[in-house]
Amino acid sequence: MAEEMLDALDRAGVRLTGPRRKLAALIERREGHFTAADLLKDAGRRRMGIGRATVFRLLELLNEQGLVERIDLLDGTHAYIPCEPTHHHHLVCLNCGATTDVGDCGIEAVTREAARRSGFKIEQHRLELFGRCPDCRSRN
Amino acid sequence: MAEEMLDALDRAGVRLTGPRRKLAALIERREGHFTAADLLKDAGRRRMGIGRATVFRLLELLNEQGLVERIDLLDGTHAYIPCEPTHHHHLVCLNCGATTDVGDCGIEAVTREAARRSGFKIEQHRLELFGRCPDCRSRN
DNA sequence: GATTTATTGATACTCGGTATCATATGTGAT
DNA sequence: ATCACATATGATACCGAGTATCAATAAATC
Numbered sequence: 001m002a003e004e005m006l007d008a009l010d011r012a013g014v015r016l017t018g019p020r021r022k023l024a025a026l027i028e029r030r031e032g033h034f035t036a037a038d039l040l041k042d043a044g045r046r047r048m049g050i051g052r053a054t055v056f057r058l059l060e061l062l063n064e065q066g067l068v069e070r071i072d073l074l075d076g077t078h079a080y081i082p083c084e085p086t087h088h089h090h091l092v093c094l095n096c097g098a099t100t101d102v103g104d105c106g107i108e109a110v111t112r113e114a115a116r117r118s119g120f121k122i123e124q125h126r127l128e129l130f131g132r133c134p135d136c137r138s139r140n
Numbered sequence: 141m142a143e144e145m146l147d148a149l150d151r152a153g154v155r156l157t158g159p160r161r162k163l164a165a166l167i168e169r170r171e172g173h174f175t176a177a178d179l180l181k182d183a184g185r186r187r188m189g190i191g192r193a194t195v196f197r198l199l200e201l202l203n204e205q206g207l208v209e210r211i212d213l214l215d216g217t218h219a220y221i222p223c224e225p226t227h228h229h230h231l232v233c234l235n236c237g238a239t240t241d242v243g244d245c246g247i248e249a250v251t252r253e254a255a256r257r258s259g260f261k262i263e264q265h266r267l268e269l270f271g272r273c274p275d276c277r278s279r280n
Numbered sequence: 281g282a283t284t285t286a287t288t289g290a291t292a293c294t295c296g297g298t299a300t301c302a303t304a305t306g307t308g309a310t
Numbered sequence: 311a312t313c314a315c316a317t318a319t320g321a322t323a324c325c326g327a328g329t330a331t332c333a334a335t336a337a338a339t340c
Binding site: 015016017018035036037052053056077078 | 295296297298299305306307
């Protein structure tokens with residue numbers, strides 16, 4: 001469990017410590033997006049004695065490895081979501097918080113058009129999509 | 141000066157107070173994106189005696205009226221940019237911080253495709269584009 | 281100009297995230 | 311196995327963005 005994350009950490013050349021293993025497991029059993037505070041609470045509830053800083057440090061590491069991404073919810077709060085380390089975009093369910101990834105859906109064309117209109121040379125983009133996931137749609 | 145913002149505030153039915161007029165003028169003379177702290181510093185430098193809370197309150201008001209938008213920079217910090225109150229997306233220059241708006245550049249098609257692939261019903265989206273503005277491109 | 285009500289600025293607070301630093305622990309060499 | 315040492319840890323303190331509170335002030339309306 002949490003193999004993928006631990007492998008990535010190993011590959012990144014950092015130590016596979018107790019706190020990191022435990023946190024990776026906690027992240028894995030989470031569904032949808034979560035905040036650093038959520039994780040910290042998870043750990044606290046299980047008396048894991050894991051420090052605040054450690055949580056943030058691991059999230060940063062995982063983020064560097066592309067296994068977790070920081071997204072900005074519509075209300076301006078930050079959340080983290082586990083994901084594959086390839087370029088993609090996120091879909092966030094406004095009802096239950098579930099997230100999915102989608103690959104390139106033709107956004108290249110959009111950036112090209114924006115570049116043409118503005119004269120900018122576009123180097124990066126960020127696209128977040130918000131809506132209702134299939135489950136929540138069928139559930140009412 | 142700052143007519144547009146003051147008009148909008150008036151239309152919104154709030155009072156046209158001294159601090160609001162002064163801040164609107166300060167926002168107007170800003171270029172590119174700015175943080176609440178930037179604005180506060182502007183005001184402080186001119187000994188305007190404007191409180192922290194007032195700055196945040198005005199930014200929130202302007203945001204509600206669509207005259208200012210909060211964007212998330214790549215490094216995770218929040219910034220505000222003045223803009224038109226129609227749906228659009230933002231281009232941010234990674235070099236100088238300048239911003240421009242572009243209207244719909246075909247993103248409808250992208251959201252439709254993402255919806256098809258994921259089963260989500262997409263209700264909102266957020267797209268931010270980062271790159272080099274024409275000035276910075278020609279300047280080297 | 282008086283009155284009413286929204287707005288203000290000071291202060292204190294919350295919350296996400298970071299810096300510091302002495303202690304603990306994983307790891308690679310022995 | 312154990313040693314040595316670099317890395318990671320957790321406690322604590324800190325920072326910066328944003329919000330709540332509240333008595334004092336100033337727009338708007340009459």
